[in-house]
Amino acid sequence: MSYTVQVVIMPLKELLDPQGKAVKGGLENLGLKNVSDVRVGKNITLQVDAENAEAAKAVGEEAAKKLLANAVMEYFEVTVL
Amino acid sequence: MSYTVQVVIMPLKELLDPQGKAVKGGLENLGLKNVSDVRVGKNITLQVDAENAEAAKAVGEEAAKKLLANAVMEYFEVTVL
Numbered sequence: 308m309s310y311t312v313q314v315v316i317m318p319l320k321e322l323l324d325p326q327g328k329a330v331k332g333g334l335e336n337l338g339l340k341n342v343s344d345v346r347v348g349k350n351i352t353l354q355v356d357a358e359n360a361e362a363a364k365a366v367g368e369e370a371a372k373k374l375l376a377n378a379v380m381e382y383f384e385v386t387v388l
Numbered sequence: 389m390s391y392t393v394q395v396v397i398m399p400l401k402e403l404l405d406p407q408g409k410a411v412k413g414g415l416e417n418l419g420l421k422n423v424s425d426v427r428v429g430k431n432i433t434l435q436v437d438a439e440n441a442e443a444a445k446a447v448g449e450e451a452a453k454k455l456l457a458n459a460v461m462e463y464f465e466v467t468v469l
Contacts, residue, residue, distance in 0.1 A: 309424065315431050330432065333455050339447060341437040343390065350396050350431035351411065356422040366420060374414050 317348035398429035
């Protein structure tokens with residue numbers, strides 16, 4: 308069966324996120340002043356052929372660990388949709 | 389009150405996603421051969437000060453429309469967490 312696996316990768320909360328800071332500045336310039344913090348990460352969807360949802364999730368976690376996320380600077384969450 | 393608003397931005401389904409294709413190739417090289425499609429987008433979280441969840445969502449949608457998403461190539465989904 309084919310599962311859609313969502314991998315969300317975000318910068319670690321302890322680290323500064325310069326891209327998020329730039330977006331916050333841009334929003335302020337556009338008049339959106341009630342945004343106090345912005346963090347920018349990645350959202351990756353994988354179509355995985357697997358026997359069941361757990362196996363599909365395991366593939367997503369392996370992909371995140373081995374290729375998609377940089378554990379030094381990012382954390383990730385894997386969800387089967 | 390402060391709300392966490394999540395904006396997910398993905399390339400339109402009708403369009404090719406070269407970044408996703410590159411990731412798929414990388415996963416194949418790592419031995420993950422049961423991934424049939426990959427799409428890479430952005431996940432942006434905003435901390436929004438608003439009176440209620442609907443107002444916070446409206447800020448997220450305005451931010452996505454005015455700055456974060458390119459409507460020609462991307463679609464977005466806004467969720468209040």
